[in-house]
Amino acid sequence: MFINKFIYVYFITVTIIYGLTAFGFLLKQLNPVQKALSKILRQQPFYETLKFGYGIISFGIFILWVYNFDQVKKQLEHLNLHIDKTSLDYIEDKEDLYRDERNLYLYGGAFFVTLANLRILSLIHDYYESQDRIEKTEKKLKEQ
Amino acid sequence: MAFQYELMYLTMYAGVGLAFIVFFPLPRIIRKPLVRGLEIILTNSIISKGLYLILSWSLFLFLSAVNENQDLGKDLIGQKAQRDSFVQGVSYYEMEKTINQTRMKMFYSQRNIYLTLFNLIIFGVVFTYLKGLVKYDNLLDKEDKLKKQMNVPKGAVENVKQQSGN
Numbered sequence: 001m002f003i004n005k006f007i008y009v010y011f012i013t014v015t016i017i018y019g020l021t022a023f024g025f026l027l028k029q030l031n032p033v034q035k036a037l038s039k040i041l042r043q044q045p046f047y048e049t050l051k052f053g054y055g056i057i058s059f060g061i062f063i064l065w066v067y068n069f070d071q072v073k074k075q076l077e078h079l080n081l082h083i084d085k086t087s088l089d090y091i092e093d094k095e096d097l098y099r100d101e102r103n104l105y106l107y108g109g110a111f112f113v114t115l116a117n118l119r120i121l122s123l124i125h126d127y128y129e130s131q132d133r134i135e136k137t138e139k140k141l142k143e144q
Numbered sequence: 145m146a147f148q149y150e151l152m153y154l155t156m157y158a159g160v161g162l163a164f165i166v167f168f169p170l171p172r173i174i175r176k177p178l179v180r181g182l183e184i185i186l187t188n189s190i191i192s193k194g195l196y197l198i199l200s201w202s203l204f205l206f207l208s209a210v211n212e213n214q215d216l217g218k219d220l221i222g223q224k225a226q227r228d229s230f231v232q233g234v235s236y237y238e239m240e241k242t243i244n245q246t247r248m249k250m251f252y253s254q255r256n257i258y259l260t261l262f263n264l265i266i267f268g269v270v271f272t273y274l275k276g277l278v279k280y281d282n283l284l285d286k287e288d289k290l291k292k293q294m295n296v297p298k299g300a301v302e303n304v305k306q307q308s309g310n
Contacts, residue, residue: 127280130287
């Protein structure tokens with residue numbers, strides 16, 4: 001299905017973006033990347049639009065996720081109807097079940113990583129704002 | 145191996161719970177104390193080592209699932225070729241069933257790939273976010289201290305510095 005492939009690519013992309021932004025807190029080498037990002041983030045309309053966009057996308061994926069839960073439940077019920085557990089039909093239904101379950105992790109992962117991205121971006125925004133305030137206060141204190 | 149994947153499946157519940165607390169837009173009054181509590185728990189070295197253990201275990205299972213999936217893919221190609229060659233004495237229905245069984249196993253291993261990847265990413269994401277949050281909290285503490293120094297009247301700054309030094 002097209003939507004699965006799209007979400008798969010989206011999931012990997014969002015995870016890479018998260019990795020690049022969040023590892024600045026763990027690795028000193030990535031600190032400049034974070035600092036540059038915080039400068040972009042502090043441009044007000046952009047930051048709000050980004051947050052809104054992420055919010056909408058995560059909501060969409062959340063709905064897909066819930067729908068897929070329902071699909072898995074139906075598939076499980078369908079599977080129990082088979083009397084012969086070695087028949088071709090049973091095996092085919094089990095294939096569908098595993099495929100649906102696979103999508104469940106895909107949608108769940110994409111949903112949580114989108115939310116994580118939202119949180120990490122606001123953390124970077126707040127962190128560097130606070131760092132700037134500290135620098136200003138330190139300068140003032142030195143002047144005193 | 146199936147047992148390990150079932151254990152991984154149970155671990156997923158913990159991962160989803162953690163991600164839900166940390167990332168889901170819950171009301172601030174509920175979320176903040178929970179996240180602060182998690183932060184304190186994570187700074188404990190034993191628990192953070194446990195998390196590293198879960199991450200490396202997920203990585204190992206992920207790699208083995210990818211390997212298994214590749215092997216099954218090769219098997220499937222062979223079985224399909226056998227079915228299409230119409231060898232005498234082999235039932236077409238039975239061959240079809242074998243192929244479908246291999247495909248089912250492939251979907252199962254794919255499900256395992258996605259499950260382990262999900263766990264790997266969710267635990268990693270929660271872990272890195274909380275580490276960042278600890279750093280941010282330290283920065284806020286520093287800011288608070290500086291603000292207190294700013295509010296002290298001129299001439300008394302040295303006294304405050306001495307007090308904080310003690």
